[in-house]
Amino acid sequence: MVTFNRRQTLGLIGAAAASSLAAPAIAKNRKVVVGALRFTSHSGSFIALERGYFDDAGLDVELKFFQAAQPMAVAIASGDVDYAVTAMSGGLISLADKGAIKVIGGALSEEKGIDGQKILASDAAFKAGLTAPSELDGKTYGMSTAGSSFHYMGSKVAQAEGVEVKFKPLQKVGAIIGALKSGQIDAWSIVPHIAKPLAGSGAVHIIGNISDYLPGYQVTTVFTSAKNASDERDQTKDFLAGFGKGVSDYNSTMIDKVGGDDGVNAMVDLIHKYVYTNRPREKAAPSIINGTMRINDGAKLNIASIRDQLEWFQSEDLVGKDITLDTVVDGSYVETYEG
Amino acid sequence: MADTSTSHNQSPPGPIEVRFRGGGFAPRSRRWVGVVVFVVLIALIQWGTQTGWISPLTLPKPSDVLATFGELWESGLLFKHLQPSLTRLVVGAALGASAGIAVGVLIGLFSHVRAGLVPLVAAIFPIPKIALLPLFVIWFGIDEGSKYALIAFGTFTPTVVATYGAVDNVDRSLIRMGQSFGLSWFSIVRKIVLPGAMPGILSGLRISLAIAIILLVAAEMLGAEYGIGAYILEAGALYDLERLFAGVVILSLLGVILSGVIGVIERRLLGWRT
Amino acid sequence: MDIRLESISHRYGDTEVLRDISLDIPTGQIVCLVGPSGCGKSTLLRLIGGLERPSEGRVLQLGSSPVGCLNPLTFVFQDFALLPWRSVKGNISLVLEDHGIRGAKAKATIEDVLARTKLSDFANALPKQLSGGMKQRVAIARALAVNPAVMLMDEPLSALDSQTRELLMDDLVSLWSRQPFTAVYVTHNLAEAVRLGHTIVVLSRRPGEIREVVTIDTPIQDRSAGDPVCQRKHDLLWELMREEARAADEELIDG
Helix, strand or coil: CHHHHHHCCCCCHHHHHHHHHHHHHCCCEEEEEEEEEHHHHHHHHHHHHCCCHHHCCCEEEEEEEEECCCHHHHHHCCCCCCCCEECCCCHHHHHHHHCEEEEECEEECCCCCCCCCCCEEHHHHHHHHCCHHHCCCCCEEEEEECCHHHHHHHHHHHHHHHEEEEEEEEHHHHHHHHHHHHCCCEEEECCCCHHHHHHHCCCEEEEEEEECCCCCCEEEEEEHHHHHHHHHHHHHHHHHHHHHHHHHHHHHHHHCCHHHHHHHHHHHHHCCCCCCCCCCCHHHHHHHHHHCECHHHHCCHHHHHHHHHHHHHHHHCCCCCCCHHHHEEEECCCCCEEE | CCHHHHHHHCCCCCCCCCCCCCCCCCCCCHHHHHHHHHHHHHHHHHHHHCCCCCCCCCCCHHHHHHEEEEEEHHHHHHHHHHHHHHHHHHHHHHHHHHHHHHHHHHHHHHHHHHHHHHHHHHHHHCCCCHHHHHHHHHHHHHHHHHHHHHHHHHHHHHHHHHHHHHCCCCHHHHHHHHHHCCCCCHHHHHHHHHHHHHHHHHHHHHHHHHHHHHHHHHHCCCCCCCCCHHHHHCCCCCCCCHHHHHHHHHHHHHHCCCCCCHHHHHHHHHHCCC | CCCEEEEEEEECEEEEEEEEEEEEEEECCCCEEECCCCCHHHHHHHHHHHCCCCCCCEEEEEEECCCCCCCCEEEEECCCCCCCCCHHHHHHHHHHCCCCCCCHHHHHHHHHHHHHHCCCCCCCCCHHHHCHHHHHHHHHHHHHHCCEEEEEEECCCCCCHHHHHHHHHHHHHHHHHHHHEEEEEEEHHHHHHHHHHEEEEECCCCCEEEEEEEECCCCCHHCCCCCCHHHHHHHHHHHHHHHHHHHHHHHHHHC
């Protein structure tokens, strides 16, 4: 895609200049609501807003914060939110099937060699021999709900290891953490910025990486209402352009360290306005830095992973068997790839 | 008498029948009206979803909900979900209600217990029991223990309040009569206080058991693979409206059945009421 | 068994209800307590029955209770105090169960008292099916079942209409004539007092003191509504009570 290549080659200021040149072509200040969770993985939206990339794209963005991905998806369906980033889940596919939403791009993905989601074991289970995912047979595995990304990950890991696990739905991440710490469940998988501090406290142990089982796993996707995807193509493109710039700033600063430590510090300051706001900056900074994961440049989408997820949800009878990939994904906005 | 003279000018009014102004305010049994409301509502939704006037995102087709229900029945999943839920409901509510009745009677009978426990009960009554679920998981384990505890705890407080209120309302003259005939304390409690408090206890149970059903869904939020509540929560997470509604209908039916059972018990036990 | 009251005084908090009451209640006689409302006559009855403790003075039982007496001091209440969830039979067996009387012996007692109160046909009826007069007869049957030494009757006819009251008075008279019982009968109705009382104790308004003790020698089975002796006693009692009743009526509640 043209915008993608341009953003890759242009520097920060150049990108801003280029889009402000393009801006007069679009009506100014269209009001757009973007849903977000207070996670570092949503930094693309925060950066694009703070650094004016959305303004440059002619969008007047209001961030709306949610406690969980599920209500955010419902808010998109109801039209209260225009764009959001969240994990693929059965609920998302089901809403797509009802003609409410479309996946238009990718965000967080697993990549071999890059720090990604961790498989955790409770201390009790670890001491009893759960030191590797191959030992998961007969263990309990935490998840928010059936059809969540946790369910998918756990099931895929178990499948690869040829073991049986029992899934325990616990609704909220906080409840899963509590259950894992107290040994009520044996295992779980979660993003590194949550996994690492947990493991650091000694209450749980990291026993594997999701990327070893699901290389290229498209964890979160950018999605919007089906109406926006089909009728508001310009606005959707503009959103992706602004969001993409935020993402590339994030990747270049936090992973490639283009701006050195100063760049990282400035970025942490920016992200801290939205994430871990209840902690002082010096305590939030390590968590923000720990949580760094690569977000897909240009919001490109791993269509192979999406297909695999869809098929898994169907095989588990969590979503309708007749749902096709095209029902879920509108691949016309970003570069797609088979990873 | 002044107006007799004026009325003489006009012809005296003929006999007027007294206007009826009584009636009403007396609920009578019209069971079929409720059925008609249900049928009309469901037919309306069916028509709306069929024609697309109601989007599939807003409400599922009632016929699809029925089909989902049929699948549940045929696959045997219905009983796989019902059996653990009913067990949780029965065990939890039985524990909560019997403890509640026992504590309520003690509060009703002993001033010291009342002084000690009424503020405590008042303090724990408004706690949303769901908020305590994570704590219960730590205390009673993630399996059945925490679910029983949640339902028991939820039914306990309203039962206590209803019971001691009912004991307070037992006709004191009956208790005085028991004393005047030299009945033992235990006899007075068993033969006068408990039967006298029964109407209040049963109407309290009506509320407690409805709360137990509400809490069933909450209890199955944590670590339940099967159960009507788990089924509803899963359907909600998957945004599967047909399953969601099928589950909700099961809960409603459960509520209606429980209320009916209490009705039967009331008719059997409380036939003496005027 | 006689009952003797020795200078009974009673207070509720600062309110003096009864003052220095001494009285003998002889076996086989009906003693009526009359007085204006609020004079403490019902309180005095509860003191006699041991449901309350007097502030001062003592209530004494003289002599032993009759053979087979389960509950020497037995109340008959104004509001009947029947358990609504028990049948007529059940209400009577209630007071027998605690004394270990069950089965055939209980059945015989119940049948006997129901026959004496003309209730045999209603053994299985629930209180809600009975009229007020019937309910009071059940309460009287229940009192008879424990074979009391003294019946303590607290305005037993006050909740009934006047015709029913007449009928029940006749019943009480015939019960007493067949088998004389001892009773303390509280009432504010002078007609009842002159009809049923061997001795009529007039109490003053609060604090209740004994104003007068009137005896009527006419045997109670021979008294009738138009009896001149009874009428004279009635008028005498009314003279005694009129001023008290008016003053009591004009008193402020809690005043």
